Amino acid sequence: MAKFGGDDLGPWSEFGTVAGMVVSRNGDDLSSSSGLGDNPDLDGLPAVTGFGGAPLAGPEVAEAVRELAPHPVPDGYDNRVDADGDGLDDDATYRGRADGGVEILVDLNGDGRTDFIGADTDLDNRVDFAGYDKDHDGDFDKRMYDDDGDGYLDRSVWTEGS
Template identity: 60%
Template sequence: MARNDGYEDLGAWSEFGTVSGMVAARTTENLTEAEAHTGFGDRPDDLDGLPDITVGANVAEAVGALDAELSPPPPKGYDNEVDADGDGTLDEATYRGRLDGGVDILVDLDDDGRADFIGTDLDLDNRVDYADYDKDRDGVFEKRMFDDNGDGFLDRAAWLHPGS
C-alpha cells in the first residue's frame, strides 16, 4: 500500500486507520439510516450509582449532587443564620460540612431547587468568610464576595468568570 498520510513513525497503524476509514465510508454509502449502526449498542443500565452526566446536562448540577453526597455533615450544633439576598429577612438555609472542617451554607433564593448562594464559614465562627452568588439564577455562580475584616459583612466582590 502506498503511504500518503505523512506519518512514517506510526508504521502499520497509519495504514490500518486509513484503510479502515475508507472501507467504512464505502460500506455505509449505500446503506439506509436504519441499516447503519454506530457499534456502541444500547445504553447500559446505571452500574455505578452516581448521578448521570450526559451531553447537554448541567455538569455543575451533577457535580454539586455528588459533592453533597460525599460531604461530611455540619458540626453538631452549628446554626448560622444568613440574609443571602440582602432584603433584611433571614433566609432558609441548608448546612453542609466541608472536608477542611468548615461549613457551606446553601440558600435557594428562587425556590427552583438549586442553591443561588453558597456561603462558606471556614473557622466555624458563624460568620461567612466568602460567598458565591448566582446573580441571574442560571445555575452558574458569577460572583464571589469576601469578608476581608472578619466582621460578618461581605466587603469585596470578584467576578468568577471575568470577561464573560
C-alpha cells in the same frame, strides 16, 4: 489492533475490551495468564481483576472516598444567613466541609437550584466568602469576601463573562 468503542488502548485495556471478549467467548478467569506478558498500568487506576467482583480498595482509594463523601455539619452549629439582603433570614441548607467548616446553601429565587453558597471556614457563624449566581442561570458569576472578619462581605470579584 482494531479500535473497540472508540478506544485504542491495546490488548491490555483495563476497561476490558479484549479481556471482555475473551471472557464472554471462553468463560475464562481474568486472573489467569494469557501469555501476552505483564499487564501494564495504562491509566493509574486500580487494576480490574474480574467482572462482577468487589472493587479493589487500598489506602489511596479509601482516602479518595473520604474526600468525596459528605461531611457532617459540626454538632451545635447554628447559623442564620440573609443571602439576599432583605433583612430576613433565608431558608438555608448546611453541609460540612472537608476542612471542618460549613457551607451554607440558599435558593434565592425558589427554582430549586442553589444561588448562594457561603463558607464559614472557622465556625464563627460568619460567612468568610460566598459565591452568587446573580442571574440564576446555574453559573456562579460573583464571589464576595469578608476581608476584615466583621461578618459583612466587603469585596466582590466578578467572574469573566458576567
